[in-house]
Amino acid sequence: MMRYRKAGNEAAGGLIVPFAPMQYRKRSTMKRINYITKENFNKYGIIIDFTGRPDNPSFEIIVKNEEDPWRIAMLRVEDREFTFLEKHPASLETFEPVEGVSLLLVSLETEPDEFEYFILDRPVCLNHGVWHSIITLTEVSKIKITENLEVDTDYYNLNEPLELFAASHKKSAL
Numbered sequence: 001m002m003r004y005r006k007a008g009n010e011a012a013g014g015l016i017v018p019f020a021p022m023q024y025r026k027r028s029t030m031k032r033i034n035y036i037t038k039e040n041f042n043k044y045g046i047i048i049d050f051t052g053r054p055d056n057p058s059f060e061i062i063v064k065n066e067e068d069p070w071r072i073a074m075l076r077v078e079d080r081e082f083t084f085l086e087k088h089p090a091s092l093e094t095f096e097p098v099e100g101v102s103l104l105l106v107s108l109e110t111e112p113d114e115f116e117y118f119i120l121d122r123p124v125c126l127n128h129g130v131w132h133s134i135i136t137l138t139e140v141s142k143i144k145i146t147e148n149l150e151v152d153t154d155y156y157n158l159n160e161p162l163e164l165f166a167a168s169h170k171k172s173a174l
Helices: none
Strands: 014-019 029-035 045-047 070-077 081-087 093-099 102-107 116-119 124-126 131-136 141-148 154-163
Touching (some): 081 102
Parallel strands (some): 029 116
Antiparallel strands (some): 014 029, 045 124, 070 141, 081 154, 093 124, 093 141, 102 116, 102 131
């Protein structure tokens, strides 16, 4: 059984969380879980928020797509480990947290070393073709999703589940 000491560096914009690598389960690697900021999420998509225009409008269109009709859906997340990734080559997709605490995995590649993790604590819109997956850190999470009416999806099954381990509050040896 692996044990972990309390880990984290919230002042640096994220938490450090150990996970068991997918091919070499006997070693562990530390991966940072980030809070979403404009700077660190830019390559995957945008934050759904006011843009900070000088005229400070009370209504602002953040994302629009006049070529394809969109749909709004709800996603119930009960998974606690990542087992697959998906991407939508021809559709933007929003993830808007409604209930619970979720962890968003995003990547431009399917290599585990390239995965980045974000606490989904604010609404985001993923770019076309971004690999992604979501797990819950609570019993259940609910996410509002907006995407094209018709969505083509590519799936990538992980070799084995990617488990994240919560850091212990007690000091213990690794």
